[in-house]
Amino acid sequence: MMKKITSLSNDQFKTLVSDKRELKKFMKHPQNEKIEADWANISEKQLQDIPSGAVYLTQSALGEEKPQVLLVSTDGKGQKQAYESEATLDFLKSHDVNPVLEKDRETQLKTSYITFLQAHDKEKPQDIDSMLARVNAENDYVMLKSSALKENTFTPDQLKGIEDELSHQFQARKQAQEKDRYQEDYKQEVLEVMQQPSEETQYKQLFKQSLLAQLGISDEKDSSKEAKKGAEAEKAPVEKQFKQETPQEKEQRLAKMKEFEQKHSFDKVYKLKKEVLQELKELNLTDSQREKLTKLEKALDTEKKDHDRQKKEEKSQNGFTKFFARNSGAFPSKKRDQTQEMER
Numbered sequence: 001m002m003k004k005i006t007s008l009s010n011d012q013f014k015t016l017v018s019d020k021r022e023l024k025k026f027m028k029h030p031q032n033e034k035i036e037a038d039w040a041n042i043s044e045k046q047l048q049d050i051p052s053g054a055v056y057l058t059q060s061a062l063g064e065e066k067p068q069v070l071l072v073s074t075d076g077k078g079q080k081q082a083y084e085s086e087a088t089l090d091f092l093k094s095h096d097v098n099p100v101l102e103k104d105r106e107t108q109l110k111t112s113y114i115t116f117l118q119a120h121d122k123e124k125p126q127d128i129d130s131m132l133a134r135v136n137a138e139n140d141y142v143m144l145k146s147s148a149l150k151e152n153t154f155t156p157d158q159l160k161g162i163e164d165e166l167s168h169q170f171q172a173r174k175q176a177q178e179k180d181r182y183q184e185d186y187k188q189e190v191l192e193v194m195q196q197p198s199e200e201t202q203y204k205q206l207f208k209q210s211l212l213a214q215l216g217i218s219d220e221k222d223s224s225k226e227a228k229k230g231a232e233a234e235k236a237p238v239e240k241q242f243k244q245e246t247p248q249e250k251e252q253r254l255a256k257m258k259e260f261e262q263k264h265s266f267d268k269v270y271k272l273k274k275e276v277l278q279e280l281k282e283l284n285l286t287d288s289q290r291e292k293l294t295k296l297e298k299a300l301d302t303e304k305k306d307h308d309r310q311k312k313e314e315k316s317q318n319g320f321t322k323f324f325a326r327n328s329g330a331f332p333s334k335k336r337d338q339t340q341e342m343e344r
Helices: 010-018 020-026 044-048 089-094 102-122 128-150 156-195 199-215 225-230 247-263 266-281 287-327 330-343
Strands: 003-007 037-039 054-059 068-074 080-086
Touching: 010 020, 010 068, 010 080, 044 080, 102 128, 102 156, 128 156, 199 247, 199 266, 199 287, 266 287
Parallel strands: none
Antiparallel strands: 003 054, 037 080, 054 068, 068 080
């Protein structure tokens, strides 16, 4: 998008492209400074849509960027020519031309308004830096908005439409980011849970601790299978005592075990306990400790047998009850038939 600055005759064009001093004078450029200018790399097809005999603004003066202009003319053979040069703000002002093109002004406005929205979103009460950032961003946007209105680049309704659209987009992005952040936080929480031992593992550890306390041995690595190999020559019993629990610690442990047992079947709890007993059998136990362990396992197996027998009886009783309920009306009927037969 280009904006016409002023008209240009063919003779002016020839003078300006052939004499840099005249070009500097025309562009109000300091004579002691170099001016960037050269023939434009534009195809004939592109030039066809650009009216000849004029100077056009092709690049806005934004920040440190200098405005760029295009000089277009027609030679004696009827061929269009284009020459590009940097210009100055003074040159544009002398022709009452806004140094910012409409497309760039729109980009400026959008960028500034988004900066304001971000600063407003990050503003925190009692935080002077965040409040100052929001005020500065708001002032910058208000100045740009005022300039756009004075230039008649945009109407108030157009600016309102831009603001509404950007606000909607900003909120949509914010919600998407919050959703992504929540999912990432939840993912992290799940990963943490996955790193924790399962309920079964925790229960086994608690039960193992309980058994070790009864056996009076330590749950340290030197009581493991590996340590047993190291002590093979001495065959020394494990003398280290299990760390004594405080009454509160013991109560918490028993409560956790009870909670687990209430949530799971007897068979599952039995299986876990048997696994723990098997682990303890592999420790370097004294005869007394091994005897205690054997008694504990027998007690557990007895409990299992009693449970299975009770379960079987309940199943049998339920079956008999159902059978009796189905046939409760058959026996009186048969008895009545026999009584009637005797009477005849």
